[in-house]
Amino acid sequence: MTPRAESPSTIAIIVGGLVTSAIGIGVVWATGHLSPTVPGGIVLLLGAAVLVAAAPRRWAPLAGTCFGLYVTVGFVVNGRVYEVIGHDGVGVALGRSIQLAGVLAAVTAGAWGVLARARVSAGRHIAQVLGLLLLAPVCAEYLAAYDDSTGDPVRLLAGLAFFSPLYGCPALVIREVTRRTNRGWTCMVLLATAFGLVQAGVVDQSLFSISYRDIDSWETTRQSTLIASLRVSAHMIQAFVGGHVIYSICAPIALVEAFGRDDAGEPWLGRGGLAVTAILYVTASALVLADHLSSQASHASPTQVTGALLVACGLVAGAFLVQRPRRTTDRRVPRPGTTFVVSLVAAGALTLAPESWSGVALATGVLSLSAVLLVAMVVVSTLAARQAGSQGRESVGGSL
Numbered sequence: 001m002t003p004r005a006e007s008p009s010t011i012a013i014i015v016g017g018l019v020t021s022a023i024g025i026g027v028v029w030a031t032g033h034l035s036p037t038v039p040g041g042i043v044l045l046l047g048a049a050v051l052v053a054a055a056p057r058r059w060a061p062l063a064g065t066c067f068g069l070y071v072t073v074g075f076v077v078n079g080r081v082y083e084v085i086g087h088d089g090v091g092v093a094l095g096r097s098i099q100l101a102g103v104l105a106a107v108t109a110g111a112w113g114v115l116a117r118a119r120v121s122a123g124r125h126i127a128q129v130l131g132l133l134l135l136a137p138v139c140a141e142y143l144a145a146y147d148d149s150t151g152d153p154v155r156l157l158a159g160l161a162f163f164s165p166l167y168g169c170p171a172l173v174i175r176e177v178t179r180r181t182n183r184g185w186t187c188m189v190l191l192a193t194a195f196g197l198v199q200a201g202v203v204d205q206s207l208f209s210i211s212y213r214d215i216d217s218w219e220t221t222r223q224s225t226l227i228a229s230l231r232v233s234a235h236m237i238q239a240f241v242g243g244h245v246i247y248s249i250c251a252p253i254a255l256v257e258a259f260g261r262d263d264a265g266e267p268w269l270g271r272g273g274l275a276v277t278a279i280l281y282v283t284a285s286a287l288v289l290a291d292h293l294s295s296q297a298s299h300a301s302p303t304q305v306t307g308a309l310l311v312a313c314g315l316v317a318g319a320f321l322v323q324r325p326r327r328t329t330d331r332r333v334p335r336p337g338t339t340f341v342v343s344l345v346a347a348g349a350l351t352l353a354p355e356s357w358s359g360v361a362l363a364t365g366v367l368s369l370s371a372v373l374l375v376a377m378v379v380v381s382t383l384a385a386r387q388a389g390s391q392g393r394e395s396v397g398g399s400l
Helices: 006-031 040-053 060-077 080-084 090-118 122-140 153-180 185-202 220-224 232-260 271-295 300-320 337-350 357-399
Strands: none
Touching: 006 040, 006 060, 006 090, 006 271, 040 060, 060 090, 060 153, 060 271, 080 090, 090 271, 122 153, 122 232, 153 185, 153 232, 153 271, 185 232, 185 300, 185 357, 220 232, 232 357
């Protein structure tokens, strides 16, 4: 008999994993690698273990998952991965390995408990869920190859532990909300735009920053298309918000749904799973915002943050005011080869667009033309399918 999600064995694994992780930090501390004072990580992990053990059983798996993910994100962000592979000696490597093994055990047991309680249809949709959770951060962060982690498999794989909640979870939430309310891609695009605005304007605040993470060309790029009244760059709006719409949300959803077209319109998560996914995104976003506020000198003003949130709320409201599309059984999508050629040409043009007002105009024209062409191809494909179906019925009727 399979144990329940909140069974004592599940909770014991979570608590044991957190305690083991604290022991691992203790081993590192014993090597003299850390300051003489008691490391905060030990206090945090032992406190988390007590809270999980004392929490109501139904909430213990979620608490264990959140604590475990928090420690995992800190592990990756602070570069502990390299300590695991021996950059700071055998003792440190041993301690960090114990720490990582313990926290991964806690996260795995907690995630299993959360998914079991949420009744995610794992047998049917787990591949799509995992695919979107992994593909969204790859498209959002790795394909552009802009960071110094490019070409470093260890850092890229470890980074998914943080980027999946930051990009994969909102993509999954947007997809689930759209499908649950029987709405189509117009709703999804508007929700993706709201996400992009919140992410760039409120969470990492790159949209409004005068300087950002020591990027030398930042101010030059910003000034080239600066809208003085809004104190924001038109090029950055297009690149950051538009990039999130295309690469972080819509393209990954379209690709993952394409591998299961028979059930592409069905929900993949239960309500509990959807709530957990949203909580993971909020947690990851809070970590990014805290890091930005503590490490960067240039921050968005209260007016800018408020304005971004108000526009995002308007986009969300608009997404649900859009009329639900009529369901058709004979609707057809364009051929993959045709769609690929249009997308490749559009991507090439966007890449060549300069960081100036002429570039903004070119990118706007390319995106608009691509959207019109794709919609036109859908219409043509659908009409051709209907005509072929009518001819087939006529030939059958004539033979009878």
